Amino acid sequence: TTADDFILPAYAAQAEAATALTEALAGYCRNDGEIDAIQAAFVDLFLAWQRASIIQFGPVAEAEGLMRVQLWPDPKGFSARAIRAALRTDDPALLVEGGLTGRSIALTNLTALEVLLFKDLPPESYACDLAQAIGAFQAELATGFVAAWTPGSSFRTAYDTAAEGNAQYANADALLRQFLAGAVV
Numbered sequence: 097t098t099a100d101d102f103i104l105p106a107y108a109a110q111a112e113a114a115t116a117l118t119e120a121l122a123g124y125c126r127n128d129g130e131i132d133a134i135q136a137a138f139v140d141l142f143l144a145w146q147r148a149s150i151i152q153f154g155p156v157a158e159a160e161g162l163m164r165v166q167l168w169p170d171p172k173g174f175s176a177r178a179i180r181a182a183l184r185t186d187d188p189a190l191l192v193e194g195g196l197t198g199r200s201i202a203l204t205n206l207t208a209l210e211v212l213l214f215k216d217l218p219p220e221s222y223a224c225d226l227a228q229a230i231g232a233f234q235a236e237l238a239t240g241f242v243a244a245w246t247p248g249s250s251f252r253t254a255y256d257t258a259a260e261g262n263a264q265y266a267n268a269d270a271l272l273r274q275f276l277a278g279a280v281v
């Protein structure tokens with residue numbers, strides 16, 4: 097019930113918001129749209145992530161965990177520095193599909209995207225294209241969370257069968273401990 101009624105819908109809302117932002121950015125970067133609409137779409141994505149971020153176990157916890165989505169807190173300004181460095185180099189490899197895969201989380205997370213979207217973001221610029229690439233990266237990440245929590249996927253099957261025990265969860269208590277340890281109030 098928790099997976100079907102809360103977790104999966106939360107990640108679905110995050111994926112939808114990320115896709116909407118990416119689509120809006122595509123138009124804006126072609127000089128067809130207003131920055132206010134892009135910033136509003138970012139707020140929608142950010143709030144969707146805030147709702148989903150209460151669940152801090154499972155696929156979201158893999159690799160660099162939650163920081164893949166939002167590097168926060170970022171008191172040393174790693175995201176802003178990563179954006180400045182990327183803008184200085186104008187590396188076209190960052191803009192191609194999959195170009196951000198394996199790159200520093202400081203460059204690919206929502207905090208970095210916020211740096212771009214809430215400063216001067218001229219259409220038809222490298223900065224705009226980089227914002228689009230980061231948005232697409234976030235959309236792909238969120239879509240992956242949806243896929244992992246969809247009934248029938250390997251993670252969801254392990255989650256759903258934890259009461260009987262499986263390779264990932266020895267029993268329901270193991271799942272509950274991980275669930276509660278990862279929950280945020």
